[in-house]
Amino acid sequence: MPISYNETERVFRLDTPRTTYLCGLAGREGFLGHIYYGPRIPDDNMRYLLRLEERPFSPDENPRERASFYDAFPFEYPTWGGGNFREPCLRVRTAQGGGNCELFYESHRIFPGKPGLEGLPAAYGGPAECTTLEITLRDPALELKVRLLYTVFEDTDAICRSVCIENGGREALDLTAALSASLELDNEDFDLITLHGSWAREQTIDRRPLAYGKQGAYSLRGISSHQFHPFLALCEGTATQSRGLAYGMSFVYSGNFLAQAELDQFNRVRAVLGIHPDGFQWRLEPGASFQVPETVLVCSNAGLGGMSRAFHDLFRNHLIRGQKKHRPTLVNSWEACYFDFDHDRLLHLGEEAARYGIELLVVDDGWFGNRKDETTSLGDWQVNEKKLPGGLKRLGEELAEIGVKLGIWMEPEMISPDSDLYRQHPDYAMAIPGYPPTLARNQLVLDLTRKEVRDSIYRQISDVLRSAPICYLKWDMNRPLTDVYSAALPPERQGEAAHRYVLGLYELQERLVTDFPDLLLENCCSGGGRFDPGMLYYSPQIWTSDNAEAVDRLVIQEGTSLIYPLSAIGAHVAACPSHINGRVTPFAIRGRVSLPGCFGYELDLEQLSQDERDLIPRQLEEYRAYGPLFREGDCYRLASYRENHAYDAFLCAAKDRSLAVVSFVQVRSRAYQRSLRLKLDGLDETVRYRRRDTGEVRSGAGWMQGGLLIEAVQSDYFSVLVILEQTEELY
Ligand code: GLA
Numbered sequence: 001m002p003i004s005y006n007e008t009e010r011v012f013r014l015d016t017p018r019t020t021y022l023c024g025l026a027g028r029e030g031f032l033g034h035i036y037y038g039p040r041i042p043d044d045n046m047r048y049l050l051r052l053e054e055r056p057f058s059p060d061e062n063p064r065e066r067a068s069f070y071d072a073f074p075f076e077y078p079t080w081g082g083g084n085f086r087e088p089c090l091r092v093r094t095a096q097g098g099g100n101c102e103l104f105y106e107s108h109r110i111f112p113g114k115p116g117l118e119g120l121p122a123a124y125g126g127p128a129e130c131t132t133l134e135i136t137l138r139d140p141a142l143e144l145k146v147r148l149l150y151t152v153f154e155d156t157d158a159i160c161r162s163v164c165i166e167n168g169g170r171e172a173l174d175l176t177a178a179l180s181a182s183l184e185l186d187n188e189d190f191d192l193i194t195l196h197g198s199w200a201r202e203q204t205i206d207r208r209p210l211a212y213g214k215q216g217a218y219s220l221r222g223i224s225s226h227q228f229h230p231f232l233a234l235c236e237g238t239a240t241q242s243r244g245l246a247y248g249m250s251f252v253y254s255g256n257f258l259a260q261a262e263l264d265q266f267n268r269v270r271a272v273l274g275i276h277p278d279g280f281q282w283r284l285e286p287g288a289s290f291q292v293p294e295t296v297l298v299c300s301n302a303g304l305g306g307m308s309r310a311f312h313d314l315f316r317n318h319l320i321r322g323q324k325k326h327r328p329t330l331v332n333s334w335e336a337c338y339f340d341f342d343h344d345r346l347l348h349l350g351e352e353a354a355r356y357g358i359e360l361l362v363v364d365d366g367w368f369g370n371r372k373d374e375t376t377s378l379g380d381w382q383v384n385e386k387k388l389p390g391g392l393k394r395l396g397e398e399l400a401e402i403g404v405k406l407g408i409w410m411e412p413e414m415i416s417p418d419s420d421l422y423r424q425h426p427d428y429a430m431a432i433p434g435y436p437p438t439l440a441r442n443q444l445v446l447d448l449t450r451k452e453v454r455d456s457i458y459r460q461i462s463d464v465l466r467s468a469p470i471c472y473l474k475w476d477m478n479r480p481l482t483d484v485y486s487a488a489l490p491p492e493r494q495g496e497a498a499h500r501y502v503l504g505l506y507e508l509q510e511r512l513v514t515d516f517p518d519l520l521l522e523n524c525c526s527g528g529g530r531f532d533p534g535m536l537y538y539s540p541q542i543w544t545s546d547n548a549e550a551v552d553r554l555v556i557q558e559g560t561s562l563i564y565p566l567s568a569i570g571a572h573v574a575a576c577p578s579h580i581n582g583r584v585t586p587f588a589i590r591g592r593v594s595l596p597g598c599f600g601y602e603l604d605l606e607q608l609s610q611d612e613r614d615l616i617p618r619q620l621e622e623y624r625a626y627g628p629l630f631r632e633g634d635c636y637r638l639a640s641y642r643e644n645h646a647y648d649a650f651l652c653a654a655k656d657r658s659l660a661v662v663s664f665v666q667v668r669s670r671a672y673q674r675s676l677r678l679k680l681d682g683l684d685e686t687v688r689y690r691r692r693d694t695g696e697v698r699s700g701a702g703w704m705q706g707g708l709l710i711e712a713v714q715s716d717y718f719s720v721l722v723i724l725e726q727t728e729e730l731y
Pocket of ligand 1: 334364365409476478524525526527543546
């Protein structure tokens with residue numbers, strides 16, 4: 001059994017293929033403490049790691065030191081009060097104004113499968129794929145019940161944790177913090193890894209030694225944000241891509257979050273992840289419960305690469321519901337035309353696409369209402385017949401005749417002050433009484449906490465999708481939440497608005513994927529401002545960054561692939577010089593950088609030189625040939641441009657190790673160099689592989705220990721794609 005309870009030891013044991021997680025009960029009261037998380041071990045008798053024999057003993061034996069006990073005990077789900085001065089996961093305010101909460105074991109159950117989380121995205125798995133442990137804790141004074149859920153999967157080294165909090169008392173109380181998970185680890189000279197960035201610079205890896213006190217990442221922007229990412233990792237200071245212990249925590253949520261590691265006086269780390277407590281407050285009436293979103297934990301003893309691959313597998317196999325959907329090659333109108341298009345120009349772009357066999361034309365911003373620029377019409381999702389006579393229907397049908405499908409852009413969560421929707425329903429926009437609502441990109445945010453607002457906007461979305469042969473939707477969101485206040489909520493519930501907004505968003509996308517099961521949904525938030533596991537539950541791919549310039553993209557995609565599979569990464573060959581940073585990069589390099597993601601073009605195909613045009617068939621051929629390997633294989637990072645400032649390389653191996661592809665991209669030449677020895681990873685040591693372009697045959701071990709020699713090329717831009725295919729068995 002992957003989960004068991006040892007009654008003698010009072011220890012819960014959770015096993016994944018390569019890791020073990022232990023937590024257990026302490027004292028007569030039944031405190032739940034974290035014991036061990038790491039490489040798989042067979043033992044249950046690890047309670048000594050709770051250090052209960054050391055002073056201060058547990059409170060029932062030594063009540064005079066209760067505060068010191070709270071200050072040191074590795075709580076599995078820490079609460080505020082009693083001497084817990086470190087970050088709590090749970091904090092309450094009672095009707096009397098009290099803030100204490102103490103949780104003790106009440107019961108548990110272990111069952112096959114994994115329950116869904118009401119209204120929230122969450123990993124899924126059937127009874128044969130995963131097992132769940134539910135531990136119920138109780139605060140006897142408040143009659144508060146806290147159910148901790150842990151799910152382990154048969155095929156993946158990941159553990160999902162979530163929490164349901166129920167008010168069993170007779171009075172209402174407020175939750176003022178309700179995080180998803182806490183991890184208590186002895187500091188093993190850890191480095192902390194977070195992702196930081198900004199618009200057009202998303203998901204940049206930041207690794208630094210863990211310091212005393214609190215540090216981490218957060219968002220208070222109502223979205224997971226460009227600036228930080230709902231994720232943190234702790235790894236041994238010496239850990240590399242392929243060696244060393246690494247822990248990762250990833251939040252299946254798309255709003256405000258706190259991802260924080262805290263190094264304490266005993267050189268112990270408490271890492272927490274969940275909804276950011278700032279501004280959060282949730283009223284729990286008697287009998288009501290609150291479902292906390294899910295966190296995914298990963299541990300690997302095979303370095304950061306091992307951690308990444310565990311996340312990739314979990315997300316591909318148990319989170320992204322559209323993972324297996326066909327990912328068409330596309331051309332997107334944004335950098336090709338911006339707002340300046342009409343039917344003929346789009347059809348012409350479609351004809352160009354058809355010449356190369358590009359499968360999909362995406363009509364980006366500008367096809368609806370009176371939308372001529374950023375100032376108007378969000379909320380008026382009726383086609384602009386002046387630009388597109390005959391509407392999207394005619395365009396879609398004419399494209400279909402030449403073998404190209406139609407996709408469109410929408411920004412359903414927004415409302416322009418200059419729109420019919422706003423003129424009819426100004427109250428649909430979020431605003432704080434007494435203040436004019438804050439504009440960003442000239443737009444306001446719809447109050448998605450309100451059902452009538454969601455219904456009204458959903459009617460428009462579904463009408464558009466039914467009006468024409470549309471097979472793809474880019475769902476955009478182009479500003480943070482500022483005036484977070486809902487006219488429909490009473491004053492004591494305004495602290496719920498930000499989370500209710502996210503729940504409203506999830507409800508809308510759930511309806512969409514249920515009503516339009518064949519639609520390919522790609523989420524976007526000014527690029528990667530809401531690239532998170534929550535959104536991946538609805539859309540199998542996300543537009544990674546508005547910055548598709550090849551050199552910057554290497555950094556963005558490296559950071560993104562630290563957590564997410566390449567199949568989730570929207571990657572396009574964009575216009576040049578880059579509209580974002582002005583850099584001039586060869587067409588071939590832009591193609592190679594986009595190749596491993598969900599590939600497309602975002603430029604005016606007609607403006608390309610003949611040489612560039614000649615490259616398109618080859619790029620599409622490479623995507624068709626290796627796209628499945630990139631999307632479904634195991635990814636091994638071999639070199640990082642972010643670290644070496646010259647080149648980037650990674651390998652993707654088929655799950656059965658019969659085939660591997662190595663992508664090497666140089667973007668800065670290195671003066672007076674000899675060839676570069678690139679050691680491979682992820683091959684089967686015991687079989688031979690033939691390099692397809694040169695015919696060289698070597699064992700997997702040989703390729704990995706000896707490596708590939710990459711010629712020294714005296715040019716900034718240079719790329720190689722090496723295919724290794726298995727030949728006969730070695731032994
Ligand atoms: C955002 C998106 C872009 C594009 C524009 C359209 O910035 O990230 O890809 O769709 O909006 O306004």
